[in-house]
Amino acid sequence: MVTWNQHTRKKLRTTKLRHIWSPRMEQGPQRKGACTKIYITTPKKPNSAKRKVAKVKIWASKKWTIAYIPGCGHNLRQFSKVLLRGGRVPDLIGVKYHIMRMKEDFTIEEQFGRNQRRSKFGIKRRTK
Numbered sequence: 001m002v003t004w005n006q007h008t009r010k011k012l013r014t015t016k017l018r019h020i021w022s023p024r025m026e027q028g029p030q031r032k033g034a035c036t037k038i039y040i041t042t043p044k045k046p047n048s049a050k051r052k053v054a055k056v057k058i059w060a061s062k063k064w065t066i067a068y069i070p071g072c073g074h075n076l077r078q079f080s081k082v083l084l085r086g087g088r089v090p091d092l093i094g095v096k097y098h099i100m101r102m103k104e105d106f107t108i109e110e111q112f113g114r115n116q117r118r119s120k121f122g123i124k125r126r127t128k
Contacts, residue, residue, distance in 0.1 A: 022086035022096055024058055024065045032104065033058040035080045038069075043091035051092055054099060056082060067097040071121045073111040080105040 002012045025031055037055040042048070052069040054076060068089045069076060076082070076099075083103040088096040099106055102122030110121045118125070 021088070024061065024063055024097065025084075025086050026061060029085065030100070031058050031060055031084045033065075033067075033082055033084055035076055035078060035082055036064075038076055038078065041092060044093065047091045051089070053092065053095060054082070056084060056097075056099070058084065065097055066095050067099045068092065068095050069099050071101060071110045073108060074106065075108040076106060082106055 006012060020027075033056040035054045036057055039053060039055075040050045041053055043051060052074060054067050054069055055064060056067045057064055065084070067082070067084055081104040083100045083106075084097045085100050086096065087098045089098075101120070102109070109123055113126075114121055114123050115126075
């Protein structure tokens with residue numbers, strides 16, 4: 001324990017810095033960017049799949065990042081404009097961001113009808 005005398009002389013106590021989980025967001029909820037490369041990758045050891053990801057250049061900070069393309073089917077090409085949000089993919093290494101559906105150039109709906117979590121995948125509500 002630091003004594004009061006040591007504390008006033010040397011300023012030994014400092015506040016801990018908060019860990020930033022999505023550093024490319026720069027403390028904002030979303031960021032716009034452009035796709036530069038769209039490719040397929042495979043997940044870590046116990047899982048097996050073909051996951052669609054995109055390399056994105058964020059316009060605000062001029063930095064690059066890798067973002068996950070959620071859902072079933074996409075219409076993204078090189079130089080497509082996209083909107084990024086935070087949220088990592090646990091079994092893909094280095095993927096800390098998601099691309100938002102139905103924003104900018106990512107306008108295609110999922111290829112099958114969803115009822116649960118449909119707003120996350122850009123699907124309109126069913127009318128009875």
